[in-house]
Amino acid sequence: MIDWSKERVLVTGGASFIGSHLVEDLVKAGATVRVADDFSSGERENLDAVRDQIEVVEGNLKNAEFTDRATQDIDTVFHLAADHGGRGYISNYPANCATNMALDNIVYGSAAENGVERITFASSACTYPTDIQQNRKRLQEDMVSFDERGGAYADEVYGWAKLMGERSLQAYHEQYDIDASIVRIFTAYGPRENETHAIVALMAKAYARQDPFRIWGDGEQTRNFTYVKDITRALRLAAENITDATPVNAGISRYVSINEVVDAIFTHLDWEPSEREYMTDKPVGVRHRAADTTRAETLLDWEPEYTLEAGLKNTLDWYTTNRDREYVRENLETLLHER
Template sequence: MSGWSGERVLVTGGASFIGSHLVEDLVAEGADVRVADDLSSGEPENLAAVDDEIEIVEGNLKRMSFAETATENIDTVFHLAADHGGRGYISNYPANCATNMALDNVVYEAAAQNGVERITFASSACTYPTDIQQEKQRLSEDMVSFDERGGAYADEVYGWAKLMGERSLRAYHEQYDIDASMVRIFTAYGPRENETHAIVALMAKAYAEQDPYQIWGDGEQTRNFTYVKDITRALRLASENITDATPVNAGIRDYITINEVADAIFDRLDWHPDEINHMTDKPVGVRHRAADTTRAEELLGWEPQYSLEEGIEATLDWYVENRNKEYVQENLETLLHER
């Protein structure tokens, strides 16, 4: 395809953190955008910059009647809607995460019945086998296989649901000839993300001047924290360039420890705790995670543009501007654990 001008696009979960950034990008590119969201975790104010330029429909996409309405007269679907949260959430609410399998298939079925031309699915690094993430080994897309026995070993129920979302989308591509693409998102962060996710959780604790400052685990676990605008660009490029349901990673190649992120936040806020309490009894997920981005570079011409320093600066500036310090101090535990 050439450009998004005039393209009729549905973004499911479009009032969410990543979804709202994608909506803004698509509007800027000239697309005619509809957002479908149940607002369980998304916020209408996330779309404030473009709300007079888009259509917003509110409802539950697990209901076929609403999914049919949402996908009517649509060319392209970006399917981001999901029940999800940070590590604590997906560990504590596996049944909630399992409902994503129903959600994905209802959206795909409605899209197929309405003649949608292409679907791009927001998948996850949680699709990758957990046992290979204890050592530093960059994850490449072919480490997951549907074609060989033992080819899949996802990370908790959330990861299995995302993996089944990928497999289902490939099935709809095979049966209905819908153009399909999927992006495995690695540890996205940025403005509008909530405090249940790692970087914003670390920011909230520092902003509230929590002392002793709590870090889950020993802090030496690594993630490849990827700024949200790099993620949304990968989603758009995948939709533009991939039609055969080939998955691509969107993440950085660097291994960044939680301790390093905390130090960068302390420096930016010009505040340092007297004591750090490493809470080794808390769920921390896999030990190391970073992306092999070779396929994204080859198929999409994509590589991350934002450094960790730039991303933290932009995210922390947003957080301080939009959160009242006394409120965060009084409600810190609730903010860290509620979706």
């Protein structure tokens, strides 16, 4: 068990959607927190609640000198920084996503040189082989293997970069004896997420009263949408309980279709379009995705606490409070495709 009140913690990408929630959790636990972010997608406003209680250093973590400074006098690193976005972004900007491989190794190398005790890496469900996600089969961590020929077949360049981030961290654990843990995040959503990701994209379209309402694919593709506070709790528990870079899933086991999410959003907003337009030419990724969380339950005593209904309500309340409807309507296409 870690006494967070005695920990000096660095959160890379700490101004991001997930990162900022994690920072708040760590501050509440008493940790001394430093955030390193270049604010290319993270927002300063995300840190408003704890602004006076944390240190923020701005810079690009691909710059070794900056990363060296960021990791000095740190006990624990939560590495969330990455070039990423929703399905449209990772499909259209593979070279951007490929730079995450350099980013990860610069962070790990600086942490090792500066005597960091532990690193927790925010990985992704995109590390799983795509060919086993056409039918409903819950994903188990050992479905990815570095020891068997053909044991890896990740989802787009972003997934391969995350997978290499995992393998690199395992190598740093082996060579430098750094405590390491890996959390494979399954379709996180919640307040502060941007419109390039599925749930907030759908909320933005409904809030802007898009009609016909456009849905990528046929709407029957499924994901296991996981509320952000469940994700950040998994990250902290992984840091506390895993030292050998064993990966764990953080997701719900329920298959949720895009159509089901859309219906719930319309109900919450008390609005329904006259027509739904299914855009089957758009990138939608794998057909079905849900997590087997047996390992997280066993190693972390973790399971999701938020229902989809509660999480959607929290996220919609945040979105409609913090977004101007006319601005969203006028800038919808940009919001849906830019980080």
